[in-house]
Amino acid sequence: MAKDSYAKHEWRQQHRHGLVWYSSVNATTDSIKKAIEYGSKFTVAMLDGEDIWNIHPVQLPFLY
Numbered sequence: 001m002a003k004d005s006y007a008k009h010e011w012r013q014q015h016r017h018g019l020v021w022y023s024s025v026n027a028t029t030d031s032i033k034k035a036i037e038y039g040s041k042f043t044v045a046m047l048d049g050e051d052i053w054n055i056h057p058v059q060l061p062f063l064y
Contacts, residue, residue, distance in 0.1 A: 017043075020032055020035045020040070020042075029063060032061075032063055033063050035061075036061050036062070036063060041057070041058075042057070042058035042061045043055060043056065043057050043058060044056055044058055
């Protein structure tokens, strides 16, 4: 649909996300396990060698 069809257009975000695990912190994976059991949606963010963030959805998270 064309945005011109509307008198007003606003982008809104829902901040319902949180950091579950960070590779630079020496922590257990218990928080990941709890988030999987809760049915959370996951996104992975990786900083590459050229300082570009690559952010991708995780389709099937699992933990051994």
